[in-house]
Amino acid sequence: MELTPRLETIARQVPQGSILADVGTDHGLLPVWLLLEGRISYAIASDLREGPLSRARETVEQHGVTGRVSLRLCDGLAGIEAGEADVVSIAGMGGETIATILEQAPWTRENTLLLLQPMTSFPDLRQWLLDHGYTVEQETICQEGSRMYTILTVRGGQDAPLTAAELWVGRNRPQPLRRAYLTMMENKVRRALDGQRASAHPDEAMVAHLEDVLAGMDAMKKELEA
Ligand SMILES: C[S@@+](CC[C@H](N)C(=O)[O-])C[C@H]1O[C@@H](n2cnc3c(N)ncnc32)[C@H](O)[C@@H]1O
Known part of the structure:
Protein backbone atom coordinates (compact mmCIF):
# COMPACT_ATOMS: atom_id res chain seq x y z
CA MET A 1 0.00 0.00 0.00
CA GLU A 2 1.37 3.41 -0.95
CA LEU A 3 0.42 6.80 0.34
CA THR A 4 0.37 9.97 -1.73
CA PRO A 5 3.16 12.44 -0.84
CA ARG A 6 0.69 14.58 1.13
CA LEU A 7 -0.54 11.71 3.30
CA GLU A 8 2.98 10.31 3.63
CA THR A 9 4.23 13.68 4.92
CA ILE A 10 1.51 13.58 7.58
CA ALA A 11 2.27 9.94 8.41
CA ARG A 12 5.98 10.71 8.95
CA GLN A 13 5.07 13.18 11.72
CA VAL A 14 3.28 10.53 13.78
CA PRO A 15 5.52 9.39 16.64
CA GLN A 16 6.27 5.68 16.97
CA GLY A 17 3.84 3.84 19.25
CA SER A 18 1.06 6.46 19.14
CA ILE A 19 -2.66 5.95 19.14
CA LEU A 20 -4.05 8.00 16.27
CA ALA A 21 -7.48 9.50 15.74
CA ASP A 22 -7.90 10.38 12.05
CA VAL A 23 -10.84 12.74 11.73
CA GLY A 24 -12.49 12.90 8.30
CA THR A 25 -10.68 9.71 7.38
CA ASP A 26 -12.61 9.01 4.12
CA HIS A 27 -10.64 6.12 2.49
CA GLY A 28 -8.91 5.34 5.82
CA LEU A 29 -5.52 5.09 4.10
CA LEU A 30 -3.56 7.06 6.70
CA PRO A 31 -4.43 4.97 9.80
CA VAL A 32 -4.19 1.66 7.91
CA TRP A 33 -0.77 2.52 6.43
CA LEU A 34 0.49 3.53 9.88
CA LEU A 35 -0.74 0.25 11.37
CA LEU A 36 0.85 -1.80 8.58
CA GLU A 37 4.14 0.07 9.08
CA GLY A 38 4.00 -0.76 12.79
CA ARG A 39 4.17 2.93 13.62
CA ILE A 40 0.94 3.10 15.61
CA SER A 41 -0.60 0.50 17.88
CA TYR A 42 -4.27 1.39 17.38
CA ALA A 43 -6.38 3.89 15.44
CA ILE A 44 -9.74 5.56 15.58
CA ALA A 45 -10.96 6.52 12.11
CA SER A 46 -13.96 8.83 12.05
CA ASP A 47 -16.05 10.50 9.41
CA LEU A 48 -19.17 12.62 9.28
CA ARG A 49 -20.74 10.55 6.53
CA GLU A 50 -21.56 6.86 6.08
CA GLY A 51 -20.19 6.68 2.48
CA PRO A 52 -16.60 7.64 3.38
CA LEU A 53 -16.74 5.54 6.54
CA SER A 54 -17.69 2.46 4.48
CA ARG A 55 -14.68 3.17 2.24
CA ALA A 56 -12.51 3.21 5.38
CA ARG A 57 -14.13 -0.07 6.51
CA GLU A 58 -13.24 -1.65 3.14
CA THR A 59 -9.59 -0.50 3.46
CA VAL A 60 -9.41 -1.86 7.01
CA GLU A 61 -10.84 -5.26 6.00
CA GLN A 62 -8.79 -5.50 2.81
CA HIS A 63 -5.55 -5.03 4.77
CA GLY A 64 -6.45 -7.32 7.65
CA VAL A 65 -6.36 -4.76 10.45
CA THR A 66 -9.94 -5.21 11.69
CA GLY A 67 -9.85 -5.06 15.48
CA ARG A 68 -7.05 -2.51 15.45
CA VAL A 69 -9.21 0.32 14.06
CA SER A 70 -12.33 1.72 15.67
CA LEU A 71 -14.56 3.19 12.94
CA ARG A 72 -16.82 5.97 14.16
CA LEU A 73 -19.56 7.91 12.44
CA CYS A 74 -19.50 11.35 14.06
CA ASP A 75 -19.05 15.06 13.54
CA GLY A 76 -15.42 15.99 14.15
CA LEU A 77 -14.19 14.75 17.52
CA ALA A 78 -17.70 14.45 18.99
CA GLY A 79 -17.44 10.65 19.17
CA ILE A 80 -13.89 10.58 20.55
CA GLU A 81 -13.13 11.17 24.21
CA ALA A 82 -10.12 12.80 25.86
CA GLY A 83 -7.42 10.22 26.46
CA GLU A 84 -8.51 7.87 23.67
CA ALA A 85 -5.81 9.12 21.26
CA ASP A 86 -2.52 10.97 21.69
CA VAL A 87 -2.30 12.10 18.05
CA VAL A 88 -5.19 13.66 16.11
CA SER A 89 -4.93 14.18 12.35
CA ILE A 90 -7.41 16.39 10.48
CA ALA A 91 -6.46 16.59 6.82
CA GLY A 92 -7.98 17.66 3.53
CA MET A 93 -10.59 19.98 5.04
CA GLY A 94 -11.17 23.72 5.08
CA GLY A 95 -9.36 25.68 7.79
CA GLU A 96 -12.65 26.91 9.24
CA THR A 97 -14.00 23.36 9.53
CA ILE A 98 -10.79 22.30 11.31
CA ALA A 99 -11.18 25.21 13.76
CA THR A 100 -14.84 24.30 14.41
CA ILE A 101 -13.86 20.68 15.09
CA LEU A 102 -11.17 21.76 17.60
CA GLU A 103 -13.48 24.34 19.22
CA GLN A 104 -15.79 21.48 20.20
CA ALA A 105 -12.95 19.41 21.67
CA PRO A 106 -10.94 21.63 24.06
CA TRP A 107 -9.28 18.48 25.45
CA THR A 108 -7.03 18.57 22.37
CA ARG A 109 -5.03 21.33 24.14
CA GLU A 110 -3.78 18.77 26.66
CA ASN A 111 -1.27 16.00 25.90
CA THR A 112 -2.30 15.80 22.25
CA LEU A 113 -0.27 16.21 19.09
CA LEU A 114 -2.37 17.68 16.29
CA LEU A 115 -1.48 17.24 12.62
CA LEU A 116 -3.57 19.68 10.62
CA GLN A 117 -3.58 19.96 6.85
CA PRO A 118 -5.98 22.72 5.79
CA MET A 119 -7.06 23.17 2.17
CA THR A 120 -8.36 26.74 2.57
CA SER A 121 -8.76 29.61 5.09
CA PHE A 122 -5.14 29.43 6.24
CA PRO A 123 -5.11 32.86 7.97
CA ASP A 124 -8.38 32.09 9.79
CA LEU A 125 -7.06 28.76 11.10
CA ARG A 126 -3.69 30.18 12.25
CA GLN A 127 -5.44 33.11 13.99
CA TRP A 128 -7.92 30.75 15.63
CA LEU A 129 -5.13 28.51 16.94
CA LEU A 130 -3.28 31.54 18.31
CA ASP A 131 -6.42 32.87 20.03
CA HIS A 132 -7.41 29.53 21.54
CA GLY A 133 -4.23 28.38 23.30
CA TYR A 134 -2.49 26.34 20.61
CA THR A 135 1.05 26.70 19.35
CA VAL A 136 2.28 25.72 15.87
CA GLU A 137 5.56 23.93 16.53
CA GLN A 138 6.39 23.27 12.90
CA GLU A 139 4.99 23.50 9.38
CA THR A 140 6.02 21.00 6.75
CA ILE A 141 5.46 21.81 3.11
CA CYS A 142 4.99 19.00 0.61
CA GLN A 143 4.26 18.77 -3.09
CA GLU A 144 1.85 16.49 -4.89
CA GLY A 145 1.82 17.03 -8.67
CA SER A 146 1.55 20.75 -9.20
CA ARG A 147 -0.03 21.40 -5.79
CA MET A 148 1.67 22.25 -2.54
CA TYR A 149 0.31 21.63 0.94
CA THR A 150 1.37 22.64 4.42
CA ILE A 151 1.00 20.41 7.46
CA LEU A 152 0.82 22.16 10.82
CA THR A 153 2.24 20.33 13.82
CA VAL A 154 0.33 21.79 16.74
CA ARG A 155 0.11 21.39 20.52
CA GLY A 156 -1.59 23.27 23.33
CA GLY A 157 0.44 26.33 24.39
CA GLN A 158 0.87 30.05 23.93
CA ASP A 159 2.32 31.22 20.63
CA ALA A 160 3.74 34.67 19.78
CA PRO A 161 1.56 36.91 17.58
CA LEU A 162 1.82 36.50 13.81
CA THR A 163 2.16 39.23 11.20
CA ALA A 164 -0.43 39.51 8.39
CA ALA A 165 1.89 37.60 6.03
CA GLU A 166 2.68 34.94 8.65
CA LEU A 167 -1.04 34.32 9.08
CA TRP A 168 -1.13 33.39 5.39
CA VAL A 169 2.06 31.34 5.15
CA GLY A 170 3.22 30.52 8.68
CA ARG A 171 6.52 31.54 10.24
CA ASN A 172 9.45 31.76 7.86
CA ARG A 173 11.34 28.64 8.92
CA PRO A 174 13.67 27.53 6.09
CA GLN A 175 12.88 24.20 4.39
CA PRO A 176 13.37 22.91 0.83
CA LEU A 177 9.96 23.91 -0.61
C1 LIG B 1 -11.38 15.55 1.22
S1 LIG B 1 -11.70 14.27 2.34
C2 LIG B 1 -10.10 14.08 3.11
C3 LIG B 1 -9.82 12.66 3.43
C4 LIG B 1 -8.49 12.40 4.15
N1 LIG B 1 -8.48 12.98 5.47
C5 LIG B 1 -7.34 12.94 3.33
O1 LIG B 1 -6.74 13.95 3.74
O2 LIG B 1 -7.04 12.39 2.28
C6 LIG B 1 -12.61 15.09 3.63
C7 LIG B 1 -13.36 14.11 4.52
O3 LIG B 1 -13.75 14.80 5.69
C8 LIG B 1 -15.05 14.43 6.05
N2 LIG B 1 -15.60 15.50 6.90
C9 LIG B 1 -15.97 16.75 6.53
N3 LIG B 1 -16.41 17.44 7.60
C10 LIG B 1 -16.28 16.62 8.66
C11 LIG B 1 -16.58 16.74 10.04
N4 LIG B 1 -17.08 17.87 10.55
N5 LIG B 1 -16.33 15.69 10.84
C12 LIG B 1 -15.82 14.53 10.35
N6 LIG B 1 -15.55 14.35 9.06
C13 LIG B 1 -15.77 15.38 8.22
C14 LIG B 1 -15.74 14.23 4.72
O4 LIG B 1 -16.89 13.41 4.84
C15 LIG B 1 -14.64 13.59 3.89
O5 LIG B 1 -14.66 12.19 3.98
Whole structure:
Protein backbone atom coordinates (compact mmCIF):
# COMPACT_ATOMS: atom_id res chain seq x y z
CA MET A 1 0.00 0.00 0.00
CA GLU A 2 1.37 3.41 -0.95
CA LEU A 3 0.42 6.80 0.34
CA THR A 4 0.37 9.97 -1.73
CA PRO A 5 3.16 12.44 -0.84
CA ARG A 6 0.69 14.58 1.13
CA LEU A 7 -0.54 11.71 3.30
CA GLU A 8 2.98 10.31 3.63
CA THR A 9 4.23 13.68 4.92
CA ILE A 10 1.51 13.58 7.58
CA ALA A 11 2.27 9.94 8.41
CA ARG A 12 5.98 10.71 8.95
CA GLN A 13 5.07 13.18 11.72
CA VAL A 14 3.28 10.53 13.78
CA PRO A 15 5.52 9.39 16.64
CA GLN A 16 6.27 5.68 16.97
CA GLY A 17 3.84 3.84 19.25
CA SER A 18 1.06 6.46 19.14
CA ILE A 19 -2.66 5.95 19.14
CA LEU A 20 -4.05 8.00 16.27
CA ALA A 21 -7.48 9.50 15.74
CA ASP A 22 -7.90 10.38 12.05
CA VAL A 23 -10.84 12.74 11.73
CA GLY A 24 -12.49 12.90 8.30
CA THR A 25 -10.68 9.71 7.38
CA ASP A 26 -12.61 9.01 4.12
CA HIS A 27 -10.64 6.12 2.49
CA GLY A 28 -8.91 5.34 5.82
CA LEU A 29 -5.52 5.09 4.10
CA LEU A 30 -3.56 7.06 6.70
CA PRO A 31 -4.43 4.97 9.80
CA VAL A 32 -4.19 1.66 7.91
CA TRP A 33 -0.77 2.52 6.43
CA LEU A 34 0.49 3.53 9.88
CA LEU A 35 -0.74 0.25 11.37
CA LEU A 36 0.85 -1.80 8.58
CA GLU A 37 4.14 0.07 9.08
CA GLY A 38 4.00 -0.76 12.79
CA ARG A 39 4.17 2.93 13.62
CA ILE A 40 0.94 3.10 15.61
CA SER A 41 -0.60 0.50 17.88
CA TYR A 42 -4.27 1.39 17.38
CA ALA A 43 -6.38 3.89 15.44
CA ILE A 44 -9.74 5.56 15.58
CA ALA A 45 -10.96 6.52 12.11
CA SER A 46 -13.96 8.83 12.05
CA ASP A 47 -16.05 10.50 9.41
CA LEU A 48 -19.17 12.62 9.28
CA ARG A 49 -20.74 10.55 6.53
CA GLU A 50 -21.56 6.86 6.08
CA GLY A 51 -20.19 6.68 2.48
CA PRO A 52 -16.60 7.64 3.38
CA LEU A 53 -16.74 5.54 6.54
CA SER A 54 -17.69 2.46 4.48
CA ARG A 55 -14.68 3.17 2.24
CA ALA A 56 -12.51 3.21 5.38
CA ARG A 57 -14.13 -0.07 6.51
CA GLU A 58 -13.24 -1.65 3.14
CA THR A 59 -9.59 -0.50 3.46
CA VAL A 60 -9.41 -1.86 7.01
CA GLU A 61 -10.84 -5.26 6.00
CA GLN A 62 -8.79 -5.50 2.81
CA HIS A 63 -5.55 -5.03 4.77
CA GLY A 64 -6.45 -7.32 7.65
CA VAL A 65 -6.36 -4.76 10.45
CA THR A 66 -9.94 -5.21 11.69
CA GLY A 67 -9.85 -5.06 15.48
CA ARG A 68 -7.05 -2.51 15.45
CA VAL A 69 -9.21 0.32 14.06
CA SER A 70 -12.33 1.72 15.67
CA LEU A 71 -14.56 3.19 12.94
CA ARG A 72 -16.82 5.97 14.16
CA LEU A 73 -19.56 7.91 12.44
CA CYS A 74 -19.50 11.35 14.06
CA ASP A 75 -19.05 15.06 13.54
CA GLY A 76 -15.42 15.99 14.15
CA LEU A 77 -14.19 14.75 17.52
CA ALA A 78 -17.70 14.45 18.99
CA GLY A 79 -17.44 10.65 19.17
CA ILE A 80 -13.89 10.58 20.55
CA GLU A 81 -13.13 11.17 24.21
CA ALA A 82 -10.12 12.80 25.86
CA GLY A 83 -7.42 10.22 26.46
CA GLU A 84 -8.51 7.87 23.67
CA ALA A 85 -5.81 9.12 21.26
CA ASP A 86 -2.52 10.97 21.69
CA VAL A 87 -2.30 12.10 18.05
CA VAL A 88 -5.19 13.66 16.11
CA SER A 89 -4.93 14.18 12.35
CA ILE A 90 -7.41 16.39 10.48
CA ALA A 91 -6.46 16.59 6.82
CA GLY A 92 -7.98 17.66 3.53
CA MET A 93 -10.59 19.98 5.04
CA GLY A 94 -11.17 23.72 5.08
CA GLY A 95 -9.36 25.68 7.79
CA GLU A 96 -12.65 26.91 9.24
CA THR A 97 -14.00 23.36 9.53
CA ILE A 98 -10.79 22.30 11.31
CA ALA A 99 -11.18 25.21 13.76
CA THR A 100 -14.84 24.30 14.41
CA ILE A 101 -13.86 20.68 15.09
CA LEU A 102 -11.17 21.76 17.60
CA GLU A 103 -13.48 24.34 19.22
CA GLN A 104 -15.79 21.48 20.20
CA ALA A 105 -12.95 19.41 21.67
CA PRO A 106 -10.94 21.63 24.06
CA TRP A 107 -9.28 18.48 25.45
CA THR A 108 -7.03 18.57 22.37
CA ARG A 109 -5.03 21.33 24.14
CA GLU A 110 -3.78 18.77 26.66
CA ASN A 111 -1.27 16.00 25.90
CA THR A 112 -2.30 15.80 22.25
CA LEU A 113 -0.27 16.21 19.09
CA LEU A 114 -2.37 17.68 16.29
CA LEU A 115 -1.48 17.24 12.62
CA LEU A 116 -3.57 19.68 10.62
CA GLN A 117 -3.58 19.96 6.85
CA PRO A 118 -5.98 22.72 5.79
CA MET A 119 -7.06 23.17 2.17
CA THR A 120 -8.36 26.74 2.57
CA SER A 121 -8.76 29.61 5.09
CA PHE A 122 -5.14 29.43 6.24
CA PRO A 123 -5.11 32.86 7.97
CA ASP A 124 -8.38 32.09 9.79
CA LEU A 125 -7.06 28.76 11.10
CA ARG A 126 -3.69 30.18 12.25
CA GLN A 127 -5.44 33.11 13.99
CA TRP A 128 -7.92 30.75 15.63
CA LEU A 129 -5.13 28.51 16.94
CA LEU A 130 -3.28 31.54 18.31
CA ASP A 131 -6.42 32.87 20.03
CA HIS A 132 -7.41 29.53 21.54
CA GLY A 133 -4.23 28.38 23.30
CA TYR A 134 -2.49 26.34 20.61
CA THR A 135 1.05 26.70 19.35
CA VAL A 136 2.28 25.72 15.87
CA GLU A 137 5.56 23.93 16.53
CA GLN A 138 6.39 23.27 12.90
CA GLU A 139 4.99 23.50 9.38
CA THR A 140 6.02 21.00 6.75
CA ILE A 141 5.46 21.81 3.11
CA CYS A 142 4.99 19.00 0.61
CA GLN A 143 4.26 18.77 -3.09
CA GLU A 144 1.85 16.49 -4.89
CA GLY A 145 1.82 17.03 -8.67
CA SER A 146 1.55 20.75 -9.20
CA ARG A 147 -0.03 21.40 -5.79
CA MET A 148 1.67 22.25 -2.54
CA TYR A 149 0.31 21.63 0.94
CA THR A 150 1.37 22.64 4.42
CA ILE A 151 1.00 20.41 7.46
CA LEU A 152 0.82 22.16 10.82
CA THR A 153 2.24 20.33 13.82
CA VAL A 154 0.33 21.79 16.74
CA ARG A 155 0.11 21.39 20.52
CA GLY A 156 -1.59 23.27 23.33
CA GLY A 157 0.44 26.33 24.39
CA GLN A 158 0.87 30.05 23.93
CA ASP A 159 2.32 31.22 20.63
CA ALA A 160 3.74 34.67 19.78
CA PRO A 161 1.56 36.91 17.58
CA LEU A 162 1.82 36.50 13.81
CA THR A 163 2.16 39.23 11.20
CA ALA A 164 -0.43 39.51 8.39
CA ALA A 165 1.89 37.60 6.03
CA GLU A 166 2.68 34.94 8.65
CA LEU A 167 -1.04 34.32 9.08
CA TRP A 168 -1.13 33.39 5.39
CA VAL A 169 2.06 31.34 5.15
CA GLY A 170 3.22 30.52 8.68
CA ARG A 171 6.52 31.54 10.24
CA ASN A 172 9.45 31.76 7.86
CA ARG A 173 11.34 28.64 8.92
CA PRO A 174 13.67 27.53 6.09
CA GLN A 175 12.88 24.20 4.39
CA PRO A 176 13.37 22.91 0.83
CA LEU A 177 9.96 23.91 -0.61
CA ARG A 178 9.56 27.11 1.37
CA ARG A 179 10.47 29.49 -1.45
CA ALA A 180 8.18 27.77 -3.98
CA TYR A 181 5.39 27.74 -1.41
CA LEU A 182 5.80 31.49 -0.82
CA THR A 183 5.57 32.10 -4.59
CA MET A 184 2.41 30.00 -4.86
CA MET A 185 0.75 31.83 -1.97
CA GLU A 186 1.97 35.19 -3.25
CA ASN A 187 0.20 34.47 -6.57
CA LYS A 188 -2.96 33.60 -4.67
CA VAL A 189 -2.85 36.89 -2.74
CA ARG A 190 -1.97 38.85 -5.89
CA ARG A 191 -5.05 37.41 -7.67
CA ALA A 192 -7.24 38.48 -4.73
CA LEU A 193 -5.69 41.95 -4.84
CA ASP A 194 -6.16 42.25 -8.62
CA GLY A 195 -9.80 41.23 -8.15
CA GLN A 196 -10.30 43.98 -5.57
CA ARG A 197 -8.62 46.60 -7.75
CA ALA A 198 -10.71 45.60 -10.79
CA SER A 199 -13.93 45.87 -8.78
CA ALA A 200 -16.20 48.89 -9.22
CA HIS A 201 -16.24 49.25 -5.41
CA PRO A 202 -12.96 47.95 -4.04
CA ASP A 203 -12.78 47.29 -0.31
CA GLU A 204 -9.98 49.73 0.54
CA ALA A 205 -9.23 48.11 3.90
CA MET A 206 -8.89 44.73 2.16
CA VAL A 207 -6.65 46.26 -0.54
CA ALA A 208 -4.37 47.72 2.17
CA HIS A 209 -4.36 44.39 4.03
CA LEU A 210 -3.46 42.37 0.92
CA GLU A 211 -0.70 44.85 0.02
CA ASP A 212 0.68 44.42 3.54
CA VAL A 213 0.55 40.61 3.15
CA LEU A 214 2.41 40.79 -0.17
CA ALA A 215 5.09 43.08 1.28
CA GLY A 216 5.55 40.64 4.18
CA MET A 217 5.87 37.69 1.80
CA ASP A 218 8.43 39.57 -0.27
CA ALA A 219 10.47 40.25 2.88
CA MET A 220 10.28 36.54 3.76
CA LYS A 221 11.67 35.59 0.34
CA LYS A 222 14.57 38.03 0.78
CA GLU A 223 15.22 36.65 4.26
CA LEU A 224 15.48 33.13 2.81
CA GLU A 225 17.95 34.32 0.17
CA ALA A 226 20.13 36.21 2.65
C1 LIG B 1 -11.38 15.55 1.22
S1 LIG B 1 -11.70 14.27 2.34
C2 LIG B 1 -10.10 14.08 3.11
C3 LIG B 1 -9.82 12.66 3.43
C4 LIG B 1 -8.49 12.40 4.15
N1 LIG B 1 -8.48 12.98 5.47
C5 LIG B 1 -7.34 12.94 3.33
O1 LIG B 1 -6.74 13.95 3.74
O2 LIG B 1 -7.04 12.39 2.28
C6 LIG B 1 -12.61 15.09 3.63
C7 LIG B 1 -13.36 14.11 4.52
O3 LIG B 1 -13.75 14.80 5.69
C8 LIG B 1 -15.05 14.43 6.05
N2 LIG B 1 -15.60 15.50 6.90
C9 LIG B 1 -15.97 16.75 6.53
N3 LIG B 1 -16.41 17.44 7.60
C10 LIG B 1 -16.28 16.62 8.66
C11 LIG B 1 -16.58 16.74 10.04
N4 LIG B 1 -17.08 17.87 10.55
N5 LIG B 1 -16.33 15.69 10.84
C12 LIG B 1 -15.82 14.53 10.35
N6 LIG B 1 -15.55 14.35 9.06
C13 LIG B 1 -15.77 15.38 8.22
C14 LIG B 1 -15.74 14.23 4.72
O4 LIG B 1 -16.89 13.41 4.84
C15 LIG B 1 -14.64 13.59 3.89
O5 LIG B 1 -14.66 12.19 3.98
